[in-house]
Amino acid sequence: MGGAKCQGSPSAPFSESFCCPLERSRTVGTGLPQGNGGRKIGEVRRARGGAGELKIRPALEADLSAIARIEAESYSNPWHPDTFGTLLRRNRAKILVAEDGEGGVAGYGVYWWVLEQAELANLAVQADQRGRGVGGAILDRTLLVAADQGIESIFLEVRVSNESARRLYASRGFRQISVRKGYYQNPKEDALILVRSLGTGAEESGEVGDGPFGSIRM
Numbered sequence: 296m297g298g299a300k301c302q303g304s305p306s307a308p309f310s311e312s313f314c315c316p317l318e319r320s321r322t323v324g325t326g327l328p329q330g331n332g333g334r335k336i337g338e339v340r341r342a343r344g345g346a347g348e349l350k351i352r353p354a355l356e357a358d359l360s361a362i363a364r365i366e367a368e369s370y371s372n373p374w375h376p377d378t379f380g381t382l383l384r385r386n387r388a389k390i391l392v393a394e395d396g397e398g399g400v401a402g403y404g405v406y407w408w409v410l411e412q413a414e415l416a417n418l419a420v421q422a423d424q425r426g427r428g429v430g431g432a433i434l435d436r437t438l439l440v441a442a443d444q445g446i447e448s449i450f451l452e453v454r455v456s457n458e459s460a461r462r463l464y465a466s467r468g469f470r471q472i473s474v475r476k477g478y479y480q481n482p483k484e485d486a487l488i489l490v491r492s493l494g495t496g497a498e499e500s501g502e503v504g505d506g507p508f509g510s511i512r513m
Contacts, residue, residue: 349429351436354383354390354403361400362392369419371481382407391436393420393429404433411447411494431463438467442493449493452486454479464489 354362363376382388388407395401402420406413415437420429441449452475453460469489478486 348396349401349432350394351391351432352394354379354392356380356383358390358392358400358403359383362390362403365400365403365419365421366417368422374417379405389437389440391433391440393424393433395424402429402433404437406437406441406449408441408444408446411445413441413446413449415449415451434463434467438491438493445494447492447494448490450488450490452478452488455485455487461487464491467491 359376359379362379366373366376366379379390382390382405385407387409388405390403390405392403393401400421401424403417404415405417406415408414415434418430418433418437420433438449451464451469453464455474469491471487472490473488475486475488477483
């Protein structure tokens with residue numbers, strides 16, 4: 296997160312050292328209470344606004360076509376569909392999906408990590424499910440799972456103009472630490488870099504050491 300922008304294509308948004316993604320951190324769906332009430336991964340919950348029952352679970356191969364479709368409708372510079380299959384097979388990356396009451400994929404989140412640092416790289420919700428708390432449910436479960444695996448801090452980028460996403464992240468305890476000028480394309484826009492502590496590691500002491508995203512002074 297602290298170094299230069301990744302070089303590559305949407306089919307390869309990260310390097311072997313898990314560099315920053317090309318363009319991410321759009322969130323749709325807010326209004327859920329902070330935290331997750333200690334729910335376990337895969338537990339059913341009810342989203343607000345008529346979305347019905349949601350099951351947040353690890354993605355399967357069978358979900359990839361739905362994930363790619365949501366990605367294409369959500370971003371001006373979407374990842375190549377093969378990217379998700381690659382991530383699904385990586386040891387240091389996770390994809391979580393929100394399964395609706397009919398067994399369909401309502402949204403997904405992607406994060407990856409090195410040592411105790413992680414990056415929330417992608418979060419998107421199907422168009423007709425937005426504004427019903429689906430994005431918040433995925434984010435809540437992502438934070439829980441990451442904390443359970445020993446992640447101490449999680450980073451993300453968000454467009455300056457994406458006020459709904461910024462409100463959601465603030466409600467979950469993320470705080471701004473930097474600005475990346477001209478990071479996003481189509482349209483070109485600055486990115487805010489946000490972080491949230493998930494444990495009692497270096498992030499709470501004021502500095503994140505050299506890791507997958509470089510060294511960042513808080």
